[in-house]
Amino acid sequence: MSTTEEVAKKREPKEPLFSKKNKKLVTEPLGDNNPVTVQILGICSALAITVQIEQAFWMSVSVLFVLIAGNVVISALRNLIPSRIRIIAQLVIAATLVIIVDEVLKAYVPDVSEKLSVFVGLIITNCILMGRFEAFAMANKPWPSALDAVGNGLGYAWVLMVVSFVRELLGSGKLWGANIFGSNLPGEESGLYAMGYMNNNMMILPPMALIVIGIIIWVQRYRNRALIEE
Amino acid sequence: MESTLDIFVKAIFTENMIFAYFLGMCSYLAVSKTVKTAVGLGAAVIFVMAVTIPANYVLENYILKEGALVWLNPEYGVNGSQTIDLSFLSFIMFIAVVAAIVQLVEMIVEKFLPTLYGALGIFLPLIAVNCAILGGALFMQDRQYSTLLDATSFGIGSGVGWFIAIVLLAAIREKIKYSKTPAPLRGIGITFIVTGLMGIGFMSFTGIEYGKKKPAAKAADKAKIEVKSDIQTSQLIINKKD
Numbered sequence: 200m201s202t203t204e205e206v207a208k209k210r211e212p213k214e215p216l217f218s219k220k221n222k223k224l225v226t227e228p229l230g231d232n233n234p235v236t237v238q239i240l241g242i243c244s245a246l247a248i249t250v251q252i253e254q255a256f257w258m259s260v261s262v263l264f265v266l267i268a269g270n271v272v273i274s275a276l277r278n279l280i281p282s283r284i285r286i287i288a289q290l291v292i293a294a295t296l297v298i299i300v301d302e303v304l305k306a307y308v309p310d311v312s313e314k315l316s317v318f319v320g321l322i323i324t325n326c327i328l329m330g331r332f333e334a335f336a337m338a339n340k341p342w343p344s345a346l347d348a349v350g351n352g353l354g355y356a357w358v359l360m361v362v363s364f365v366r367e368l369l370g371s372g373k374l375w376g377a378n379i380f381g382s383n384l385p386g387e388e389s390g391l392y393a394m395g396y397m398n399n400n401m402m403i404l405p406p407m408a409l410i411v412i413g414i415i416i417w418v419q420r421y422r423n424r425a426l427i428e429e
Numbered sequence: 430m431e432s433t434l435d436i437f438v439k440a441i442f443t444e445n446m447i448f449a450y451f452l453g454m455c456s457y458l459a460v461s462k463t464v465k466t467a468v469g470l471g472a473a474v475i476f477v478m479a480v481t482i483p484a485n486y487v488l489e490n491y492i493l494k495e496g497a498l499v500w501l502n503p504e505y506g507v508n509g510s511q512t513i514d515l516s517f518l519s520f521i522m523f524i525a526v527v528a529a530i531v532q533l534v535e536m537i538v539e540k541f542l543p544t545l546y547g548a549l550g551i552f553l554p555l556i557a558v559n560c561a562i563l564g565g566a567l568f569m570q571d572r573q574y575s576t577l578l579d580a581t582s583f584g585i586g587s588g589v590g591w592f593i594a595i596v597l598l599a600a601i602r603e604k605i606k607y608s609k610t611p612a613p614l615r616g617i618g619i620t621f622i623v624t625g626l627m628g629i630g631f632m633s634f635t636g637i638e639y640g641k642k643k644p645a646a647k648a649a650d651k652a653k654i655e656v657k658s659d660i661q662t663s664q665l666i667i668n669k670k671d
Contacts, residue, residue, distance in 0.1 A: 239455065239458055239459070239617055240455055241455070242451065242454045242455065242458075243451060243452055243453060243454045243455055243560035243561075243564075246451040246454075247450050247451050286528070286554065286557060286558075287525075287528050290524050290525075290528060290557070290558070291521065291524075291525075294520045294521040294524050295521065297520055298517060298518075298520055298521065301517075301520070302517065316571060317564060317567035317568055317570075317571055320519075320520050320563065320567045321452070321560050321563060321564055321567065323520060323524055323563060324524075324558045324559065324560040324562075324563045324564075325560070326455040326558065329555075329558045404628075404629065404632060405448070405449055405450070405451065405628060406448065406624075406625040406626070406627075406628030406629045406632065407625065408451070408625075409451075409621050409622070409624050409625035409628065410621070410622055410625035410626075412621055413614075413618050413619070413621030413622040413625065414622075416613075416614075416617060416618040416621060417611075417613050417614050417618050418613075419613075420612075420613035420614075420618065421613040424612075424613075427612050427613055427615060427616075428615050428616030428617065
């Protein structure tokens with residue numbers, strides 16, 4: 200009898216896997232604490248690859264993987280890493296994971312890997328990674344760290360997907376490489392192009408990504424006044 | 430072939446780290462509130478780039494590249510019996526070099542410029558994770574510059590381009606404080622849009638001819654050429670409307 204009581208006592212302080220606190224770790228970075236639009240992290244390597252949805256998708260998947268694996272590894276090692284060299288230790292773990300991602304992309308989606316060129320390598324210096332490793336994984340257990348990584352990774356992913364959706368649709372009239380507005384080949388126009396529609400080539404230029412994100416920030420802060428800066 | 434000067438000018442204007450590739454945006458947006466700190470960080474970035482890119486060039490060409498170990502033993506050469514390609518290690522090696530040099534810069538600045546050290550605070554160690562620095566090294570690897578001099582001029586040029594970008598933005602942000610911006614756009618929102626507009630301004634340098642001959646297309650630049658041709662068509666359209 201005593202043994203069952205002991206077991207129950209041991210289990211009591213443990214919180215359930217999906218407690219309210221843990222759920223918040225996933226949901227908060229999706230909205231009010233989004234890493235890209237609120238904390239302004241990780242825009243470095245994000246914007247240049249949002250011309251097409253396909254690239255943005257693979258980039259998001261890569262970042263999500265590196266973020267989850269890195270957060271779990273670092274939080275498991277958090278008591279072993281000396282604080283003086285923690286940045287280098289974090290960088291080495293991130294670099295190792297990114298090498299894995301790079302080799303996998305090269306092997307299975309070589310054309311996407313070529314388009315992403317140096318930006319896969321730049322995941323190492325993505326500020327979201329360093330921010331999460333430093334602020335969360337170094338102070339928390341592996342499971343909450345994994346949830347935190349999922350939340351932040353998805354928060355990054357949806358912004359990327361929205362930006363690339365707008366840019367690919369308006370910039371080249373396509374989504375994931377498929378024609379949406381009809382064909383715009385000279386001489387055999389169809390769909391909207393036959394009615395005189397033209398692609399907005401401005402959208403392909405890199406600066407437009409900044410402006411699209413600026414507009415997302417505008418909308419988000421208009422809806423949630425608490426985020427407005429003084 | 431591009432001359433050394435071409436590489437330098439290109440790195441500052443058309444291939445500007447901020448406006449063409451968005452590298453180093455995090456510190457760019459965070460430290461550009463006043464011109465004074467922007468100048469300090471910009472100078473630190475120029476220095477770090479001017480040192481790390483040539484250092485990584487040497488590393489790449491004498492250790493990592495396929496067949497680069499030929500100086501060690503001719504057998505390791507490209508046509509030798511055991512070709513060794515260590516380029517998959519380049520991410521980890523480059524970031525180690527960058528982190529080490531940033532540590533060095535930090536110590537130097539702390540010793541000789543304590544006021545600047547105080548002003549930069551957390552952002553000095555964060556140069557290690559500034560994407561522009563690692564990005565510079567990766568572009569250097571991607572574009573295969575033929576001499577150490579070219580790599581150095583690319584490094585300094587990219588640093589100067591970053592410096593110009595952050596100082597300009599800081600100047601604009603100092604002025605924008607006094608204007609009536611819609612509340613939800615205040616702060617970071619308007620900064621994004623301003624950076625975007627500045628980027629469009631810098632795009633107008635694209636049409637400038639640098640050398641006499643255009644360099645032959647490199648395999649690694651295929652993706653960029655696709656985008657570039659799109660840019661050209663968009664410019665044609667704009668010209669037609671004029």
